[in-house]
Amino acid sequence: MSRKTIGWVAKEADVNVQTVLYYERRGLLPAPSRSMHGYRLFDDTSVRRIRFIKRAQQLGFTLKQVMALLALQTEQDASCAQVSSMAANHLQEIEAKIHDLERMRDALMPLVEACPKNGTLKTCPIMDALAGGE
Amino acid sequence: MSRKTIGWVAKEADVNVQTVLYYERRGLLPAPSRSMHGYRLFDDTSVRRIRFIKRAQQLGFTLKQVMALLALQTEQDASCAQVSSMAANHLQEIEAKIHDLERMRDALMPLVEACPKNGTLKTCPIMDALAGGE
C-alpha cells in the first residue's frame, strides 16, 4: 500500500486535517515519515489509530487517558489487567458523574414542577431556592 | 452595616478573592463602589449574590446561564414563567447528559466484566472493542 497524504487520512478516519495535526502535537499519533518536500506520509495504521481514539472518546475517555491506552497497546508486556483497571476506574468516574447529574435533576425537577409559571419572581419557587430561601 | 473589603466578601461567600474579581469581570457582580483609595466596597447583597451563583452552579447552571437568571432577578417585570422555562431547558440538558453517560456505562460495563484480567492485550475484550473488533 502506498503512503498517503494527511488529507487522505483525515477523510478515511472522518476527522478534520487540523485534528490529525492536533493529535500529532499531543503525541497521540507518532511523527509520520515525510516525502521529499516535507509532506507527511501515512498509511492505514494511522487511520486505525485515529478510529481507536474516536471510539475511546465515545466511551468518555479523555485524550490523556487515550494516550495511556495507546501506550499500553505498543508495550509488548502490557497486560489485560492494566487496561481493565483503567476502564474500571473510568467506569467509576462515569457513575459518579451520573450520580451528580441525578442529584441536580432531583433538586431541580420538583422546583420546576412546583412553579406556577404565572406569578412574579417573588412567588417563584425556583428563584426562591436559588436565593437560599431566605 | 458598614461596607467591607473584597477579602471580607470572599470569606463570607466562601470563595477566592480572585473569584470575586472574576465574577465582576464576567459581569455577574456589578462594579462595586470604591473607597477613597480605590478599594472595592461591598455589603452583604454581594455575598448573597455570590451565594446565589454558587447554588445555581450546584444545580449545573453555567455562569452564562446564571447571568441570565440574575438579569431576570433585577428586571421588575420578569415573570416566573421565564425562570421556569430556563430551568426546564436546563433540566432537559441534564437528562440528555445522564443518558449519554448511561450509554457509555452500558457499553463499558460488559467489557470490563468480560475481561479475564489475566491475559495479554490480544485477548482483551476492552482493547478489542476499542480497536474496532477487527
Add this chain to the structure above:
DNA sequence: CTAAACCTCTGACCATGGTATAGAGTCAAG
C-alpha cells in the same frame, strides 16, 4: 518608623478538544 500583611490593577496562564488563519510552498490537470 518600619515591616508585615493586606489591598489594588492588568494580564497571562491552566486544562479540554479542537478550529481558524496567514503566508508560503507543491502538485496535478488542462
Add this chain to the structure above:
DNA sequence: CTTGACTCTATACCATGGTCAGAGGTTTAG
C-alpha cells in the same frame, strides 16, 4: 503555464471556570 487544490509551519482563537504572577499602594501593629 496557470489555476485550483492541497500541504507546510506557526500562531491565535473558541468556551469554561477560574488561578496566579508581578508591580505597586495602604494599613496596622509593634
